[in-house]
Amino acid sequence: MLTTNRGISGLLADSGEARPRVSYRTDLVTALLGVWFGIGLMIDAWAHSNLAELETFFTPWHAAFYSGFAAVSGWIMWQVLRNVRTGRRGVAAVPVGYLAGLLAIPGFALFGLADMTWHTVLGIEQNIDILFSPSHLGLVATMALIISTPVRSAWSGLGTRPTLGQLVPALISLAFATTLVSLFLSYGDALQWSAEGIVRVFSDVEGGAAGDLASSMVITNVVLLAPALLLARRWELPFGAITLLYAVIVLMPGAQEQFENVSTLLSIVAGGLVADLLIRWLRPSASRRGAFWAFAALSALATWTIYVLTASAISGLPAVPELWTGAPIVAGLIGLLLGVLFLPNNVRHEAAA
Known part of the structure; x- marks a missing residue:
């Protein structure tokens, strides 16, 4: 257990280098995977607005949405992992503009779990209440941080x-x-x-x-x-x-x-x-x-x-x-x-x- 804790601390401790910048291609891929994520949400919004019966969390619309999350999140984490493999640690391993998106990933996952629990216990919203669900508000806030990553990367680059x-x-x-x-x-x-x-x-x-x-x-x-x-x-x-x-x-x-x-x-x-x-x-x-x-x-x-x-x-x-x-x-x-x-x-x- 002590060894594990030291290993985690070693990864989180900043190694002190200036944070790297990603290439244009990397930002473009991040943006396009964000399109997948965003279109998945549009499909889900269409379903909630236009389908009369939605009785379960496990729908094709949610699959399109959450698979987009998995794709863009995996890509962002891969950019950090590549830098970790070169010896960088902590914030020094996170590309410029990517930190907020990286931190939002576990937050989105937690709100997704909360959303599944909410739907299981209270049912599926189909009216204006969908726009005020606490789990939905958490999802949209963390999602915004994730898909806006290329803007922050370009801002100073x-x-x-x-x-x-x-x-x-x-x-x-x-x-x-x-x-x-x-x-x-x-x-x-x-x-x-x-x-x-x-x-x-x-x-x-x-x-x-x-x-x-x-x-x-x-x-x-x-x-x-x-x-x-x-x-x-x-x-x-x-x-x-x-x-x-x-x-x-x-x-x-x-x-x-x-x-x-x-x-x-x-x-x-x-x-x-x-x-x-x-x-x-x-x-x-x-x-x-x-x-x-x-x-x-x-x-x-x-x-x-x-x-x-x-x-x-x-x-x-x-x-x-x-x-x-x-x-x-x-x-x-x-x-x-x-x-x-x-x-x-x-x-x-x-x-x-």
Whole structure:
């Protein structure tokens, strides 16, 4: 027993070297395995939203989800083990950006066990209660740390002007992490609305449905814009970065609605394209505060204007002009406030290590 304890202590004791960095290929594999993990969750979310009878924890949907966890976790642990074999110990064996994901792995496993116990004792949730289950909240928090690993790896490893190809692992992983937020705020997700529903509720100020949609637009605006501003604060983004980000983010609400809301989803992707055009024009960065603020406001305004106009083109113009004209302006103002919060002062970009 004493020998075992010494062996564990020897592995955990830091050997003192500077932490290594992984290659682009390694980050890309981590991101792609995170896609498996994320799509597994989307399949499971679809099943909970659309299948009437789910009576057991052991389903094909959970198998897709947890196999993704096993794949990406095994890959992260392998990166650490490779460094241990070279003589590194403790934190010195963990690549830059990979520590939080590594620590989240046992946490996710414990929450998975808790989730199985919860379902066995209390049954399977299929309504809004699924979004408030303590075991589910623990799973999504630890999952976010795992699949966002390539973002943290790229944060200090890429220069301020990466190409789109160089940024792909970070974009994919951040986008899938954002889908987790989208999933657990589904009760306020404007992307789940159909064109017909948008026009119908913005044509009637009675009953509270218009307020529900307007509130959902506010929540979803923040969920979409926050990762875009995070990226723009760190890097001078290449064209296509926000389009790719938004194209991945819309997959979760699409899966939950069996992609019956495809016109709404496409309007958001179009908003991402406009955001990329604004980046090319304004060149927002951490050292260009005014351009950053303008990008935050204008990209939000454009995205939600396209959202409303797309619904109107399909189902007719809403009857209450204050709602369909004012809601995108509210989004733009919130975008401006987010821009101020993300970048209150000009800062100098750090040179890549």
